[in-house]
Amino acid sequence: MSEKSKSIDSKKQFSQDERLKKVSKLKILLNRPELGALGGSILVFIFFGIVAGDTGMFSAYGTLNFLDVSANLGIIAIAAAMLMIGGEFDLSIGSMIGFAGICIAIPAIYWGWPLWMSIVFAFAMAVLVGYFNGILVVRTGLPSFIVTLAMLFILRGATLAITRLITGRTQVPGLRVLIEDDPIAWIFATDTFKWLFTWLGSMKLIELRTDGTPLATGIPPSVIWFVALTILATWILMKTRYGNWIFASGGDKVGATNVGVPVGRVKISLFIGTACAATLFACIQVLDAGSADTMRGTLKELEAIAAAVVGGCLLTGGYGSAVGAAFGALIFGTVSMGIFYTDVDTDWFKVFLGAMMLIAVVFNNYIRRRVTESK
Amino acid sequence: MTEYLVEFNNISKFFGKVIALKDVTMKVKKGEIMCLLGDNGAGKSTLIKTLSGVHKPDEGEIIVEGNKTIFDSPKDALDIGIATVYQDLALVSLMSVTRNFFMGREPQKGIPFFKTFDIEKANKIAADRMGQIGIDIRDPSQAVGTMSGGERQCLAISRAIYFGAKVLILDEPTSALGVHQASVVLKYIVKAASQGLGVILITHNVHHAYPVGNSFTVLNRGKSLGTYAKRDLSREKLLSMMAGGEELDKLEVELKEMDRISKN
Numbered sequence: 203m204s205e206k207s208k209s210i211d212s213k214k215q216f217s218q219d220e221r222l223k224k225v226s227k228l229k230i231l232l233n234r235p236e237l238g239a240l241g242g243s244i245l246v247f248i249f250f251g252i253v254a255g256d257t258g259m260f261s262a263y264g265t266l267n268f269l270d271v272s273a274n275l276g277i278i279a280i281a282a283a284m285l286m287i288g289g290e291f292d293l294s295i296g297s298m299i300g301f302a303g304i305c306i307a308i309p310a311i312y313w314g315w316p317l318w319m320s321i322v323f324a325f326a327m328a329v330l331v332g333y334f335n336g337i338l339v340v341r342t343g344l345p346s347f348i349v350t351l352a353m354l355f356i357l358r359g360a361t362l363a364i365t366r367l368i369t370g371r372t373q374v375p376g377l378r379v380l381i382e383d384d385p386i387a388w389i390f391a392t393d394t395f396k397w398l399f400t401w402l403g404s405m406k407l408i409e410l411r412t413d414g415t416p417l418a419t420g421i422p423p424s425v426i427w428f429v430a431l432t433i434l435a436t437w438i439l440m441k442t443r444y445g446n447w448i449f450a451s452g453g454d455k456v457g458a459t460n461v462g463v464p465v466g467r468v469k470i471s472l473f474i475g476t477a478c479a480a481t482l483f484a485c486i487q488v489l490d491a492g493s494a495d496t497m498r499g500t501l502k503e504l505e506a507i508a509a510a511v512v513g514g515c516l517l518t519g520g521y522g523s524a525v526g527a528a529f530g531a532l533i534f535g536t537v538s539m540g541i542f543y544t545d546v547d548t549d550w551f552k553v554f555l556g557a558m559m560l561i562a563v564v565f566n567n568y569i570r571r572r573v574t575e576s577k
Numbered sequence: 578m579t580e581y582l583v584e585f586n587n588i589s590k591f592f593g594k595v596i597a598l599k600d601v602t603m604k605v606k607k608g609e610i611m612c613l614l615g616d617n618g619a620g621k622s623t624l625i626k627t628l629s630g631v632h633k634p635d636e637g638e639i640i641v642e643g644n645k646t647i648f649d650s651p652k653d654a655l656d657i658g659i660a661t662v663y664q665d666l667a668l669v670s671l672m673s674v675t676r677n678f679f680m681g682r683e684p685q686k687g688i689p690f691f692k693t694f695d696i697e698k699a700n701k702i703a704a705d706r707m708g709q710i711g712i713d714i715r716d717p718s719q720a721v722g723t724m725s726g727g728e729r730q731c732l733a734i735s736r737a738i739y740f741g742a743k744v745l746i747l748d749e750p751t752s753a754l755g756v757h758q759a760s761v762v763l764k765y766i767v768k769a770a771s772q773g774l775g776v777i778l779i780t781h782n783v784h785h786a787y788p789v790g791n792s793f794t795v796l797n798r799g800k801s802l803g804t805y806a807k808r809d810l811s812r813e814k815l816l817s818m819m820a821g822g823e824e825l826d827k828l829e830v831e832l833k834e835m836d837r838i839s840k841n
Contacts, residue, residue: 441696443685443694446672446680449669449671453669453672454667456665457666457667457680458667458680461680461682462681463680573723574670574671
């Protein structure tokens with residue numbers, strides 16, 4: 203899966219490498235799992251460029267809007283993709299988002315914990331939930347689909363019950379005031395590159411409010427996290443030993459075990475990864491909204507899996523990419539926000555999304571066959 | 578030092594009341610191909626698993642280069658240099674040749690905590706190793722799924738050798754292959770032995786075993802029918818031993834009888 207086949211040069215044409223063709227960069231690109239999602243993203247942008255190009259969708263404000271939505275989904279989609287490459291599913295991501303939200307809000311609001319401590323607490327709970335999911339799947343050999351489906355209900359139910367028990371309601375507001383002065387909350391709640399937007403505003407290059415400040419004030423934290431996670435996940439998958447183990451664990455569990463890959467440990471760590479990604483998602487949203495909601499994240503697990511699949515991940519494991527999942531999330535985010543800028547009734551949104559997904563999956567399947575099966 | 582790389586003396590294995598193996602003795606010299614032949618149900622799989630450390634023998638001893646050894650796990654056997662290539666080959670068809678070759682034993686480079694899988698080095702070694710066997714992998718980053726069955730078999734064997742195998746146990750390496758592919762694999766096995774490895778070739782195909790083997794052990798219903806050097810054994814003799822000659826003779830008589838009846 204690497205691109206380092208360029209060591210073959212034409213000078214050696216009479217050596218044993220004579221039958222080696224030089225593989226062009228284009229051909230390498232055509233063989234990558236993320237090609238479908240990349241192409242899909244371009245198509246989506248062209249589509250909205252044509253039907254909504256003059257509506258403000260692609261203004262600084264509009265762009266940041268759909269990037270924010272894409273980035274939030276992308277954070278969990280990347281973790282879901284890595285787990286899927288490792289051969290497992292996590293259907294409890296959405297419930298974990300709700301659970302993590304109240305793990306942050308209740309200690310901070312009702313028990314008087316400092317916000318940073320609640321955030322650490324939420325991540326600790328995520329590690330526990332992920333570990334529990336993982337160990338259950340690895341030890342029992344049950345399909346992760348079933349194990350995490352159970353966890354979906356357990357976590358959502360527990361979130362609702364605990365919140366109602368402690369607070370008497372299903373929402374916990376009042377977090378916004380705690381963000382200031384907190385030593386770590388800012389890393390989930392700060393817009394960056396504000397100077398750039400102020401400058402662009404002063405140059406009248408982007409839209410301004412009536413008071414003269416730019417409408418778009420900075421890059422939202424979700425986008426920064428999303429980009430960083432995409433890079434990190436890609437580096438892990440393509441460049442590290444652990445990454446090779448992820449592919450091996452998902453590709454052939456028995457074979458990988460036979461050559462010494464610690465398949466169980468790899469899978470458990472990936473479950474911890476999805477739970478932590480859900481918690482990161484919750485941190486960003488809860489701190490942005492200033493409140494936690496027990497229903498937050500509902501159905502997000504399916505969107506994350508859908509984005510990973512659009513991004514070229516194989517449902518049965520062993521194949522896929524983080525960049526693909528990132529583009530998958532971008533398609534979702536762009537379509538879900540873009541449809542408001544068109545004349546299309548938003549009721550059609552899911553039809554459009556489903557159709558996109560089908561096309562992407564059929565295309566991805568074709569690519570994978572071409573690359574991984576003998577002719 | 579003995580002349581044998583590995584000796585399995587009077588190995589027995591019982592599963593409850595079932596005697597899976599009884600007093601099986603096999604020895605492999607350096608550079609020798611020892612073929613283990615047996616029909617289905619003869620106890621070949623049990624024997625392989627005992628040799629490779631999956632099962633512990635209930636009786637008998639394993640002697641590696643003169644030292645008595647007990648394998649507690651397949652890893653013990655592997656560490657001592659006894660590598661088994663199973664029929665499923667432990668290859669992931671969706672992954673590249675290089676990633677398969679180094680699966681679980683990836684070379685790394687870089688500073689601690691930021692160590693990376695040294696793909697350039699791995700690609701080079703994998704391409705070199707496959708080139709030595711004369712297998713033209715057009716690109717070490719191509720998926721194993723695109724290779725032929727024989728090429729995959731050679732990849733698995735070559736991987737075992739690269740990671741320090743002294744004795745190779747090959748489980749039916751040619752059973753799923755066509756004539757040409759099988760001959761490629763057999764050629765490679767001979768080459769590996771000529772470089773000083775001991776090879777235990779497990780098969781039920783006499784036509785594949787006879788040309789390459791130096792000695793032959795025939796297994797029948799959990800017992801060894803003995804080990805023979807090639808010069809003491811004709812192909813026909815081996816064939817009839819293998820199939821339980823009498824049974825085939827009987828079959829022949831019966832078929833003739835049927836033939837006669839149908840003609841009447």
